[in-house]
Amino acid sequence: MAFDEKLNDRIREAMAIYPNTEEKYMFGGTCFMLNGKMCVGVVKDEMMCRIGPDVYEEALKRKGCREMDFSGKPMKGYVYVNAEGLKTKKDFDYWINLCVEFNGKSKAAKKKKIS
Secondary structure, eight states, X not given: OOOOHHHHHXXXXXXXXXXXXXXXXXXXXXXXXXXXXXXXXXXXXXXXXXXXXXXXXXXXXXXXXXXXXXXXXXXXXXEEEOGGGGSSHHHHHHHHHHHXXXXXXXXXXXXXXXX
């Protein structure tokens, strides 16, 4: 499945300043893990942002933003942002900063034990 590589490059460049950043391929796109926790990525042609539940409703009011419904059910605290919401550097930086800020508050997913 193809994904927006130019958007991925923009995110990679923005995340390069943070130590402990790892790029992983998942969801048919990429995900940037920060401190071992999902932070931001690209799914098809949209930015996938983990922003947390506290700013979720407010973020949905911004241009180009919609609920993340990867499994058919909205995932509160995660949003997709399309090209309309990422046109300017200011808009792009807003989303990166929101993701990084929440990352500092979030907990890493528990690793499943393999029996």
